[in-house]
Amino acid sequence: MATTVETTPRFDGKAARQVARQTRRLENEAHKKLTSKGATIVAIIIAIVWTIPTFGLFVTSFRPGADSSVTGWWTVFVKPDFTLDNYGQALTSGGTALTLGESFINSLAITIPATLIPIAVASLAAYAFAWIPFKGRGILFVSVFAMQIVPIQMALVPLLTLFSRGLTINGVQVFPGFELRDVDHSFATVWIAHAIFAMPLAIFLLHNFIAELPGELIEAARVDGAGHGQIFFRIILPLAMPVIASYAIFQFIWVWNDLLVATIFAPDSSLPLMQTLNSLSGSWGAQWFLQSAGTFISIIVPLIVFFSLQRFFVRGLLAGATKG
16 A cells, blocks of 8 residues: 655644743743832832823813913813814824824824834844854844944935935946935835834844744754745744734834934925924924824824734743743
8 A cells, every 4th residue: 555655744733832831931920020019119100200291291282272371281170171172283284294194194104014024024034043054143143233233313324325326336236226206205215214223123132032942843843844934934923923013012113203214214295293293383382282182193003003912012021031
């Protein structure tokens, strides 16, 4: 009787479940260490002190502009007077050519790709640094990590020159420059800039987690005939979702709140929310109450992202601690 040899990879998931159980055990241990009475009291005090300015800004966003100009926000407890006009004016007006509503859409178009692109590239690079041996791997990884010490401000002019003139090596144009008409309605330059600045930290964090996964899990997959692609997509990515989600939170919030990079690389038709929000107060800051209303409009999306991925946050903070 002829026998057939199974060539497709077999993953019973036993090792993966073991890693998941070990991660949950570490979460419980960290939870016990961080929930002492002293730590709770200190956390409550810090939260109250940290929240007072935000609460004052929130109250100001509902106060009439005339009252905000002559009295402090705490007078609302004595003479309460609230209005929604600030939010209506903030959405329909703006110090730039775009309204706050229009730039809100631009921020979404900038932030979502600028978060997904570095995660996609960094996860592949982190897997290569962790599990694919090649010459100079250690030196290259340290070089990538050391790029974090380069201030963003120092790289803005060289990067802008690269975008406008392109990159030429030995007379061969490796990276063609963008002409103004090509980027007038495009976010490509902003995506690339944010991805470049985010890559070192993303690779470092993802590498720390992926490198600590049990080697037996990877070896079992290789014995079953899995290649690097199957190992990465069927094992590494599912197990690395907590740290990926944690980094996605930080990257999304950083890009969403960015003013410097987008102001330099984004064309006038693609300015983000922060640029319009920055100009809402007017030339002399007389309409700063509109800026307070616009601030709370701008934090809606980051709050949604954070609470949606909150369950991954603690697991991501324990990245690299799956062995113990």
